[in-house]
Amino acid sequence: MWNRSSKPKRSPRPKRKQREKRYTLEIDGLSVEVVRKDIKNLYLRLQPPDGAVRASVPWRLGDEAVRQMVNARAEWIREHQERFAQRPSRPVTECRSGEIHAFEGRGHRLEVVEIAGRSRVQVGYGDGVITMTVGLGTSRATREAALERWYRRELAQRIPRLVVHWEPILGVSVAEWRIRKMKTRWGTCNTQVRRIWLGLELMKRTPACLEYVVVHEMVHLLERSHNARFWGLMDTFLPDWREQKAALSRPLAEGLDSGAQMSTCSEEADEGEETSREPEPQRGQRSLWV
Numbered sequence: 001m002w003n004r005s006s007k008p009k010r011s012p013r014p015k016r017k018q019r020e021k022r023y024t025l026e027i028d029g030l031s032v033e034v035v036r037k038d039i040k041n042l043y044l045r046l047q048p049p050d051g052a053v054r055a056s057v058p059w060r061l062g063d064e065a066v067r068q069m070v071n072a073r074a075e076w077i078r079e080h081q082e083r084f085a086q087r088p089s090r091p092v093t094e095c096r097s098g099e100i101h102a103f104e105g106r107g108h109r110l111e112v113v114e115i116a117g118r119s120r121v122q123v124g125y126g127d128g129v130i131t132m133t134v135g136l137g138t139s140r141a142t143r144e145a146a147l148e149r150w151y152r153r154e155l156a157q158r159i160p161r162l163v164v165h166w167e168p169i170l171g172v173s174v175a176e177w178r179i180r181k182m183k184t185r186w187g188t189c190n191t192q193v194r195r196i197w198l199g200l201e202l203m204k205r206t207p208a209c210l211e212y213v214v215v216h217e218m219v220h221l222l223e224r225s226h227n228a229r230f231w232g233l234m235d236t237f238l239p240d241w242r243e244q245k246a247a248l249s250r251p252l253a254e255g256l257d258s259g260a261q262m263s264t265c266s267e268e269a270d271e272g273e274e275t276s277r278e279p280e281p282q283r284g285q286r287s288l289w290v
């Protein structure tokens, strides 16, 4: 029988339609980032690099539900946060000669050549060397920016070739692709406007990994969710996708900054935003559903 008094307390709904609302709750000494959005279930996620707790919460649930969930999972959270703490942090790079930087899945030695004139970055193919030619006394920030521009340029050359190759095979058309410096995703796909976003870090990974992410995002144009049909399509078009997916979840090599803590894509979200439906465990993250 319906008992009005036992009806769960609803959180106030926003007056206007809102995609999401974020705020922080302190629960038993833990800072929990709450993200309210249009989802069915409450779930917790520990985010890299330090295992910060994020709760994705449907509008219908109150903060009390978040507190209960966090309290009930306190041990799980502590355990995994300790694991995050044990992970090696990303190596600090100064963009100086002798440093090893990942490019196309392997380490390349950086050689910085200082000359009078404008900064530019060149890569030495085949001999495992990235040669950066910069103006005398160029700052670290400028060198970093130049290296990043170069990664971006290299990636921008590869993406259209892959998209054009795969469009007729998959029978889809990509309206637009963009590169973005993403911290937690390798790629995302906005299926409504048929736009795919690819993480700049992909340039550090093997060509096969890059192709996997491009195909993965393009397959979302056929199937939005990471459901059985989606992975079935991946099996059909790119049978070795599991290998690349696994490779992306592993660091390239000890001490190599290769975006190893990034996770799989989120379908339908744009601009690197997290998806708001059918949450799934992401690589590099620990997720828990209720």
Ligand SMILES: [Zn+2]
Residues within 6 Å of the ligand: 216, 217, 220, 226, 264, 265, 266, 267
């Ligand atoms: Zn996906």
